[in-house]
Ligand code: AMP
C-alpha cells in the first residue's frame with residue numbers, strides 16, 4: 299500500500315491536506331495523525347472492516363480495545379448510553395485534552411473498537427490538526443497509538459513512518475507531539491471513577507475536579523489482572539534490554555561500571571542533572587523536569603538500536619505529577635528493576 303504523507307507547517311495550506319486525509323478516513327482507510335499526546339492511527343470507528351485495518355497494520359492483539367476520538371462533547375455523547383455527571387464534569391474540565399473516559403457504549407462504534415466489551419473509551423484531543431481532521435471528516439475515529447504493537451508510541455511523524463510506511467493509507471505530519479505520553483484512561487461506569495492508565499492528567503488534577511478517584515489495583519500490583527485490557531501486553535520496548543536502576547548517581551554508576559567490566563557497552567537514559575554525573579558509552583539526556591522527560595521519553599527509547607549498545611540503564615523518577623505515568627511506561631519497557 300502506498301502511504302501518502304502530508305506535511306503541515308507554515309508553508310503548506312493545511313485544509314487541502316486535511317480534506318484528503320478526511321476523505322481517506324471516510325472511505326474506510328487508515329490515516330495516522332498527530333494529537334497532543336502521541337500520533338494516532340485512525341479509521342472510521344463505525345466501520346468494522348476499516349477498524350480491522352488498524353489491527354492489521356499494527357499487529358495489535360484483537361482483545362486490546364481502541365479509543366474513539368471525536369471533536370466535541372456532542373459527538374461524544376452520541377457514542378454512549380449515558381453521560382453521568384462525573385463524566386460530564388471531567389469533560390468540561392479537561393477536554394479537549396489528554397484524557398480518555400470509559401463509558402457504556404451504545405453500539406454506534408463497531409464491536410472491534412471495543413474488543414467486544416460493553417464499554418467504550420472516548421476522547422476529545424487537544425491538537426489543532428486532530429481537531430480539524432475530526433471536524434472535517436465528521437465521523438468518530440478509532441485511533442490507538444500509530445506504532446507497531448509492542449514498540450514505543452510515536453511522538454514524531456518519522457517514528458510513524460519508520461513503523462508503518464507501506465502499511466497505512468496516509469500520514470499527516472505536523473511535527474512533534476506535546477505531552478509525549480498517552481492519555482489518562484479513567485473508568486466512569488462506577489460511582490467512583492477509577493484510573494485505569496496514568497497519563498497526562500494526574501490523579502491530583504482529577505481529584506480537584508471530581509473529588510474521590512480510585513486507582514486500578516492492577517497498576518500497583520502486577521500480579522492482578524489489569525482492568526484495561528491492553529495493559530497486560532508488552533509495551534514500549536526498546537530494541538536493546540533495559541534496566542531501571544534506582545538510587546543515587548553514584549549507585550547507578552556502580553551498576554554501569556560492573557556491567558562494563560563484563561565487556562558490555564552501556565547506554566544511559568537519565569535526567570540532565572543525573573546524566574551530568576554519569577559516564578557510559580552513550581548517554582541520552584531526557585530533560586531537567588518531569589514534563590520534559592515525558593515529552594522526550596519515547597524518542598529516547600527508539601534511539602538505541604541493536605548493535606549500538608548491549609544494555610540500556612535508565613534512572614527511576616519520582617512518582618509525582620506526570621512521574622506516575624513515566625514510571626508506568628518505564629516499568630513496562632524495562633526487562634529488569636535494579637535497586638542499587
Ligand atoms: P492506545 O491508544 O494504543 O494507547 O490503547 C488504548 C488503551 O485504552 C487500551 O490499551 C486500553 O488500556 C484502554 N481502553 C480503551 N478502551 C477501553 C475500555 N472500553 N475499557 C478499558 N480500557 C480501555
Ligand code: MG
Nearest residue numbers: 442443444451
Ligand atoms: Mg499504544
